[in-house]
Amino acid sequence: MSISGVTITGGVVRSSPESIPFFGVAGLWAAGGGIEIPPDASLASGATVTISDSLITDNHADPSATIPSGVPCPGFSDGQCPFAAAVGGGIDSWGALTLRNTTVSHNIVGAAAGLPPLASDTDGAGVANAQGSLTLTGSVVTGNHAAAAIPDGRFAEGAGILVGLPFLSGGDELTLKNSTVSGNVASLTSNLPSFFDGQLIEGSAFDGGIEVFDGMPTTVENSTISGNSVTADDPRGEAGSGDGAMIVGDSPLTMSNTVISGNVSVSNVATSADNGPFGTAIEADGCGTITGSSITGNVSKIVSPHGTAAVAGGGLAVLIANDDPQLLTVRDTTVSGNVLTALSTTGSASVEGAGIINNSLLELVDDQVSNNTGTATGPAGHAQGGGIWNGVDLSGPPVQLTLRDTRVTGNRLAGSTALSLQGGGLFTTFPVTLTGSLIAGNVPDQCAGCAGGAASMIKGHGPGARGRRSGLNLLRR
Numbered sequence: 001m002s003i004s005g006v007t008i009t010g011g012v013v014r015s016s017p018e019s020i021p022f023f024g025v026a027g028l029w030a031a032g033g034g035i036e037i038p039p040d041a042s043l044a045s046g047a048t049v050t051i052s053d054s055l056i057t058d059n060h061a062d063p064s065a066t067i068p069s070g071v072p073c074p075g076f077s078d079g080q081c082p083f084a085a086a087v088g089g090g091i092d093s094w095g096a097l098t099l100r101n102t103t104v105s106h107n108i109v110g111a112a113a114g115l116p117p118l119a120s121d122t123d124g125a126g127v128a129n130a131q132g133s134l135t136l137t138g139s140v141v142t143g144n145h146a147a148a149a150i151p152d153g154r155f156a157e158g159a160g161i162l163v164g165l166p167f168l169s170g171g172d173e174l175t176l177k178n179s180t181v182s183g184n185v186a187s188l189t190s191n192l193p194s195f196f197d198g199q200l201i202e203g204s205a206f207d208g209g210i211e212v213f214d215g216m217p218t219t220v221e222n223s224t225i226s227g228n229s230v231t232a233d234d235p236r237g238e239a240g241s242g243d244g245a246m247i248v249g250d251s252p253l254t255m256s257n258t259v260i261s262g263n264v265s266v267s268n269v270a271t272s273a274d275n276g277p278f279g280t281a282i283e284a285d286g287c288g289t290i291t292g293s294s295i296t297g298n299v300s301k302i303v304s305p306h307g308t309a310a311v312a313g314g315g316l317a318v319l320i321a322n323d324d325p326q327l328l329t330v331r332d333t334t335v336s337g338n339v340l341t342a343l344s345t346t347g348s349a350s351v352e353g354a355g356i357i358n359n360s361l362l363e364l365v366d367d368q369v370s371n372n373t374g375t376a377t378g379p380a381g382h383a384q385g386g387g388i389w390n391g392v393d394l395s396g397p398p399v400q401l402t403l404r405d406t407r408v409t410g411n412r413l414a415g416s417t418a419l420s421l422q423g424g425g426l427f428t429t430f431p432v433t434l435t436g437s438l439i440a441g442n443v444p445d446q447c448a449g450c451a452g453g454a455a456s457m458i459k460g461h462g463p464g465a466r467g468r469r470s471g472l473n474l475l476r477r
Contacts, residue, residue, distance in 0.1 A: 026065065071201065093129045120148065290333055294336070312352040371412075
């Protein structure tokens with residue numbers, strides 16, 4: 001099927017064909033505000049569709065019913081957090097979808113003026129691709145909003161593009177060529193506490209640009225992912241934000257000649273103590289390559305006035321996703337000008353890896369990691385790895401880092417007087433392989449944890465050191 005030269009706008013969906021097969025309740029699953037490409041009767045892959053030279057804009061998906069999620073929550077009559085999902089505000093696809101020279105803009109999943117905020121989960125505001133391949137060529141996904149709000153909201157993810165669902169098998173793939181994903185927003189506001197009835201109440205805002213689930217090969221070429229944002233405002237709980245630009249789960253990633261810039265993640269939470277650190281612009285949890293690209297000017301910030309404020313990976317996060325991690329190689333790429341900030345008034349503040357955080361297998365070849373900044377402000381905590389942080393943070397080992405012909409320069413750590421600042425250029429708890437590489441001009445020091453042969457390759461030592469998901473939650477349980 002082909003669609004060409006059309007504008008699709010003003011659509012509102014409160015329930016979708018999948019709602020009853022999934023849950024036996026109409027209105028619980030609202031998907032496809034502009035276009036719905038449904039699965040077949042057995043929920044297998046649907047039609048193959050190409051949309052070209054078209055505009056899908058100002059459409060909205062928001063559910064009309066909820067059910068108890070099984071998660072204990074205060075303030076609700078049955079003592080459980082409600083569940084309902086808003087998915088694919090612009091397009092919801094269960095088949096093979098291709099977008100050519102098409103714009104998907106200003107679509108919404110979840111809370112919006114005139115409709116009650118019933119959605120607990122808001123996913124894929126621009127495009128949600130549940131199964132089958134998704135290909136974008138010469139297309140733009142911009143200004144879409146995944147909005148989860150008080151009282152029911154707990155998850156807002158994949159504001160621009162969502163690829164996959166947690167309860168389906170793998171085999172889907174994403175291809176993005178000569179395209180732009182920009183200005184999309186995933187936002188969560190919540191007044192739920194961290195714990196109720198002895199159980200952590202999970203929540204998050206993640207993936208302002210793109211979210212790709214496990215087992216889905218991802219190719220990004222000659223594209224821009226910029227100006228996307230994720231925000232979490234949860235002053236009583238721990239629903240933080242991260243992956244301002246993109247996450248690729250345990251899936252092969254091939255990225256080339258792509259710009260990741262100006263993406264923002266901001267969390268205002270009671271604490272991050274139980275969920276671990278938030279932040280980063282792009283997260284890669286599987287194998288692959290990033291070549292000839294730039295990851296620059298991204299910002300991650302967490303504020304926890306009286307609890308733990310932890311943020312990690314201002315530019316790139318490389319994390320172990322399973323017990324058999326594969327190598328990610330980053331080549332001819334710049335990671336520069338990314339900013340990590342953690343603020344706490346009476347608690348602990350920590351930043352790790354303002355440029356890169358590695359908790360997996362990572363090789364950097366002919367790269368520049370420069371002028372990244374990490375700042376921690378609080379009465380306790382630490383700042384580690386202004387350029388690169390390498391070690392066990394979320395999982396692992398194994399953890400391996402290799403630098404070949406790579407420069408780590410001009411990175412900076414800053415913090416309150418009581419905080420430890422370590423590894424302005426590189427902080428590592430594992431041996432690092434350095435070949436033809438330079439670590440120089442970083443503040444307050446060049447490397448913490450380097451020893452022996454590695455230390456001999458580090459130039460210009462400074463004065464030394466002073467003194468760490470979510471979504472569609474009911475289906476994931």
